[in-house]
Amino acid sequence: MACGTCANENAYKAVFIWYRTKQRGGSMPSKEDLESCMRDMPPGSPKLSILSFQGGFHGRTLGCLATSHSKPIQKVDIPSLVWPVAPFPQLRYPLELYAEENRREEERCLDAVWKIIVESKTTGQPVAGIVVEPIQAEGGDHHASNTFFRRLQRIAKDNDAAMIVDEVQTGVGLTGRMWAHEHWGLEEPPDFVTFAKKMLIGGYYYKDEFRPQGGYRIINTWVGDPAKLVLLEAVIRVIEEDRLLDNMRETGDVLLEGLRTLENKYPDVLDGSRGQGSFCAVDCPTEAVRNKLIYALRNKGVQAGGCGERTIRCRPALIFQPHHAEMFLDIFNGVLAQGNIR
Template structure:
């Protein structure tokens, strides 16, 4: 173990030497010192101080993607694992900072970050320090079943990591395995809270009928309650979360689902400044319909769940006024308000949590998180959202201390480099460049959206899939959402000089 430890001052150079020893004849990106001077030149041009000085100056495309070596690896993998959703075969030993490498010598600027899930760069030296610590080794090899056997320093890990960035007003957390799992647990908490209210409080005992009917999946033990979600929303692929997912049929076909309601999500017109009255009317229509559904649905909603920006469903936005109205509506109707920040959380919108843009009069009841946090769970503040008895919100692991340790290191890196403010500034620069491109190529960039939302930017393209494919040929890994949206999900270390590289290559795609 001692041989793996690094000191903070030597972390980057040790990382480079370690990668040299670990990889094949192709030297890893971090070790190719010629990149350091090239990247420095690019940074000097932009006036920025680079977060990853050893990055390449620009992408490198040497073969078609996938190339011959990747094709061999994919063919081998496909014999034992489903590869039909594969984006590209990555070589993480050669990936660094904002750049993802493959097996054929291609090095792409990654503005997709896996699926919006890499926070502070590939092979980040600070995260390597956390990953090779004795604390991490213990968490990995002695993985605690946290509900029964939490490790002695679990409170310290939570307080200095996950809870140190808790949304305002939410000072407790239930940790979990994934974003879908986090939402499932939040739903369970909402149902237990509602039934607890109906019984008269946390001290009221279950009736004999509650107990017996629950074992037969019948009311009142299995109550006729629901979770309200929104059209085009995405909240996961487990059974409860899938019943609230409305983004794509492929996720839902053949899977039994709960009869839960969906409300309309505002369909805004762009540019926003030209359609202010129409958009305000549309948002009020959606709020009115949401209120009607909550009051009339045959299985009353215990909670409403919503994404600050609908991501999988097409990068759909709404104004802060809409979300403030929804919060007031849930308070009026005694329904919990769950904000799904699995994709929007951890700095991508220029705030640590996207709902901070809204200016709510009171915090959400629960906020779920995962992806860039590298761990998962939901925040809450109301003690009544704790189950009134043990084992009601429970599984073997109840999260993972190893991932919580990693999130703590991510938080420290974000604070050290001021990455949330950096993302806000980079997003302003990038949006301005995309706006200029949209003026030159109006058929290629339609309904540009995400202004003031950091790098959480998207637009619609009538030839979206072709654009994504051609972008790879230009050395950019980029993603889509919904039917026609191109979505940007760069890491928090994405800077203005990276944005300029992206804009330059997008223009080449549009010209082709």
């Protein structure tokens, strides 16, 4: 269990176990449950689902692929679970200029989530959990407001579904908080927070009621690989001692302001600058333009990445400082000034 896919896959399993345990009134699986699951039949293998969002990415194993909707090449030819998918807000930037338009867009998506959950109960495949990223990273750095996520949590709770916050990419400081969901001001913590990458190990935090009864319900060869926690302790200590969360907020201010300046200077090439902390991105008019810019930056010594259909994303290390951001922006300006990108 070392990757984000592992973290999400096991979180899904914990959600299903919790949901069925509640349906049984808290009792352990029956003889019928144990026998039928060996034939992949109900009630032991129940018809339950995880609701995900268009543009989301949660991993590449079979269960996680059913909730991933960002890259067709990673799904094609592979059988999938038919689970419900809701629209994720497609906001316009800068947010302050499109507040009312964005509010209506988020309302549309939340209404769709509610409708999908209600319909799932009538079709015999209830939604046991909702999985969502604080920022849809692979899908194109799509953001939503704090209000959106607070209301999503309320919808999940009102419909007896668990809320899984996938922090595999957004977690551990890049947004200026240890966890991106800390920005939301939730009424209570999420039911699950999954993590990997900078945590050095794949896993999830969860509320006590989601702990499966008995042993061997969720297990792997390395039993969680607890030796990695020794390394993680060192990582956390450096983050705290070197005030790296503060650094991400300060660097992010420089980075995002610089991207907006470049967007204003080159409006035919850049658009939609956005970010939280140093988790920043900017759009290009086409995928081809985006790829040319990434290639040109690489030739100037800058490692940049793409996401979504036409987005350049910034994923600096926690030690990336304001003067590093200024160096990047200066190189980016030089590439754009060449004028032969389109």
